[in-house]
Amino acid sequence: MRRKPTPSLYDKYGKSVDDFVGLFYRKVLADKTLAPFFAGVNMERQHRHTSAFMTYALGGPNHFTGRNMAHAHRGLKITSYHFHRVADHLSEAMKELKVEESDREVILNTIYTMENDIVEG
Numbered sequence: 001m002r003r004k005p006t007p008s009l010y011d012k013y014g015k016s017v018d019d020f021v022g023l024f025y026r027k028v029l030a031d032k033t034l035a036p037f038f039a040g041v042n043m044e045r046q047h048r049h050t051s052a053f054m055t056y057a058l059g060g061p062n063h064f065t066g067r068n069m070a071h072a073h074r075g076l077k078i079t080s081y082h083f084h085r086v087a088d089h090l091s092e093a094m095k096e097l098k099v100e101e102s103d104r105e106v107i108l109n110t111i112y113t114m115e116n117d118i119v120e121g
Contacts, residue, residue: 010060021051027089070117
């Protein structure tokens with residue numbers, strides 16, 4: 001008997017990336033410690049970039065044309081505290097959208113690999 005191939009994260013969640021990104025940014029912008037990082041940022045454009053990045057990160061098509069993580073976050077003075085607050089909001093958004101715990105762990109572990117590129121000092 002043949003086994004069904006395991007669906008990719010994109011197969012499982014790709015259709016809800018925009019909803020996820022919207023919920024994620026609502027959480028981030030409601031956080032008084034993180035909202036100042038987005039003052040003056042075109043959030044519609046930010047949403048598009050993040051959706052394209054998440055689609056790619058989940059194993060979907062690569063339509064991401066943004067800067068690399070280190071370049072995009074350079075000079076923002078993001079601390080480890082800020083980084084982990086964002087990761088917490090990411091995790092909460094995934095929980096609310098019923099992303100399976102094992103899949104949340106995979107996604108968060110991928111995000112954690114970027115910490116050195118995002119955090120300054």
